[in-house]
Amino acid sequence: MSRSRTNSGAGELLVELRRDGSVPLHQQLESGIRERIRQGLLRADTVMPATRALAADLGLSRGVVVEAYQQLVAEGYLVSRAGGYTQVAPAAVPGSTAKLTTIATQQIVGPPRIDFRYSRPDVTQFPRAAWLRSVRRVLNETPHRALAYLDGQGAIELREAMADYLNRVRGTSAQAENMLVCNGFAQGSRLLLQVLAAAGYKRLAVEDPSDDELRGVAAAAGLEAVGVPVLEAGLDVEALERSGADVVLVTAAHQFPTGAVTSAATRAALIEWATRREALIIEDDYDAEYRYDREPIGAMQGLAPERVAYAGTASKTLAPGLRLGWLILPEWLVEPMAAAKFVDDRGSSVLDQLTFADFVARGEFDRHLRRMRPRYRALRDLLVGQLASRVPDLRPVGVSAGLHVLTWLPPDLTERDVTQAARERGVGVYGLRPYWVQNPGPDGLVFGYGSLTASDVAEGIDLLADAVAAVRK
Template sequence: MVESVASGELLVELRRNSGVALHQQLQAGIRDRIRDGRLRPGAALPSSRALAADLGLSRGVVVEAYQQLVAEGYLISRTGGYTLVAPDAVGSARAVPADGLLPEAEQPPRIDFKYSRPDVSQFPRAAWLRSLRKVLTEAPHDRLAYLDGRGADELRLAMADYLNRVRGTAARPANLLICNGFAQGSRLVLQVLAAAGHRRLAVEDPSDWELRGVAAAQGLEVVGVPVRDDGIDVGQLERSGADAVLVTAAHQFPTGVVTSAGVRAALVAWAVRRDAVIIEDDYDAEYRYDREPIGAIQGLAPDQVVYAGTASKTLAPGLRLGWLIVPARLVPAMAAAKLADDRGSAALDQLAFADFVSRGEFDRHLRRMRPRYRELRDTLVDALARELPELRPSGISAGLHLTTSLPGDLDEKALAAAAFDRGLGVYPLGPYRMTAGPPGLVFGYGSLTAAAVPEGVALLAEAVAELRS
């Protein structure tokens, strides 16, 4: 009988009694993995002692296999007993690029005005570590078990307090649901609304195109409603026959329009009259520069609004932390949908964030970041005024991005392509539009340095000159 043994230290499988010596099987297994790129140049192999114990072999078998592969140039051995895949291992196929980076063509541009990215180099690591250490030391064991579908009590309490204080919401911890960012939160909301009988979702035109696909996948019909200078056109929304709408009221994405008090009141009146649901994507409301903060619509109509917030703009998108305030009637279905989706968001991150918010660290971080982003915004607006005065910026009063108009002779796609050739990322408005509209560009400035911003605008001016020459 051929008996297989596999190692947990290194994925190779050996067959005893197969007629091929074990050290040869081991050599062949390691060689194959180096050749197909699964073992990368520089990767460390387990010690011969550990691998032998794991495979139930004598250590001599592993040593012999390693020595042969060293002789062939696949491995190198280092003093201290380390064995590594040789940096120039013969024939390594690089199925995964050795440095883990994207192939050259997919590298992001050197200066990238990719929208709405925060400066993750400013992530408050020390404060986060204090929170993490505290919860690891103090949290009761049961906080590491499966949690309520709405998330950890501590975080729901902390976020309800925070949002009611800062965003003027009317949240109760019982109505808070923690999710993996807006991406998951919005998908679950759309799923639950579709299951509850909603049929037609209105979205702002222009808006994020990804969400339209998500809504369609849930069986919702998606209709676009134009955004005016004071927010979504409520008259058209009324005529659209929609029974749900998604708005980015505090700072419209991508135009940056701030929804006026009148439009917010009209939206609420529409939702109440029609028993419709407003999904309020409050993605970057924490950054407001020149005007009074505008409270969330949720505070005006908690029974009609699903409010969505995210840590992606304030702390880091990689945290995958978001929160929803859900009308009471939708809470059980939302909690069940979250549990069915992933059994809940990571407990330690939730607890650490709860501690971070409760100790005022979130406020402190935002207080520190606001002037930085404001300075970047000012630098960008100044550079545009100096180098490209024809591109008029708008939507500048909040968030981490702005948009500009383009003169009629400039094609937004051609300009973005010419900029890209210069190592500059700027992004056309067109893909966000559902119906034709004037050309424009979207500039995210949150992750750039103050020096890169004018350099980027100078490159854009060169691209404009090239297109016109």
């Protein structure tokens, strides 16, 4: 008798999420599904809802659901099947007698031993001694009144220090008066989209492919998100014209995940589009400080300050746990954004802001970046060299900057097969499919290398080569 299955396209799954809690949503989703499997409420071979449908049903970004599913597959609670659907693993259900007997079906519990997950800088190199000196100066010298509530823009000391730094290094047109301090890009982008929606903006264009976190945020704010293809010279401005968008998010200096650099002609066309349509460009300058094989490229914001909202963060340069980010805003956005920030959390930690201001003003930020660039470049060179030697038909692109490399897969390999075979060998590699907005493009792998050691990179690519060979057999 054939086993009954739920509809793989359905989005219904009862999982309680605390959106005001401290636990990340993907971990809450993982725990909810894991407990339902342990309790026998999700039976063996039950087909799970499609990631896109479940994300829509729960009001999450698809990336949150994808990450939760991937972790549960890695732990052995779920199994990815041919045809693109995911099922409850028989061996994970209490009382099941199913056994996994071969390396092709064996699920390995726990995180990968070598993890090429993107967006992880080397936090072991955090400049503790220099940071501590700044902390001490701040605690010794800050007047008591500075510890009271701030206005929504943040500490003037940090805004002045970052304006000076960004004008010097990134070619921005920043003043303390048009800057706002936020808890990383996540909070800054969420507040910005909420303010734009309230101001009457309707449609957000995003690069295709791109990080999908902001799409769910846009939907929650009441904005429609549409994908616009990324070309070799950056966003396709002609497609942007046809999209009907009135705000666009770009990663101009180093597109994520393709690594494309927006050309001067494309930048000019984007600014002309924004000026003519009275639209807004959001420039996510997420990792521009790390460049290896090319001259620095200035921020678009310096070319059109009233048409570009610039976003930066310390997450890639220092540590994501600091939760320090900043926005350079057009004048008309400063007041509503400051009000939204104050209502949201009454302001970011003043001690952290003042510490970072001292750290930047004394040149410690510059020194840290000069120390980290050759370290990351050596890892990048090793990764590209190992790929060329061990798996030469994985073609890397966008390698001249940043902390990640994208490789396209040849036609005989799929993301699902390669990532699963690699995971069985203790290596975490991640597919490109979650980043496509409209119709999925070619299969590829995104390699983050910032948090790895040289031996990790070398061994990880060796194991990946074994995984690729096994898939091909």
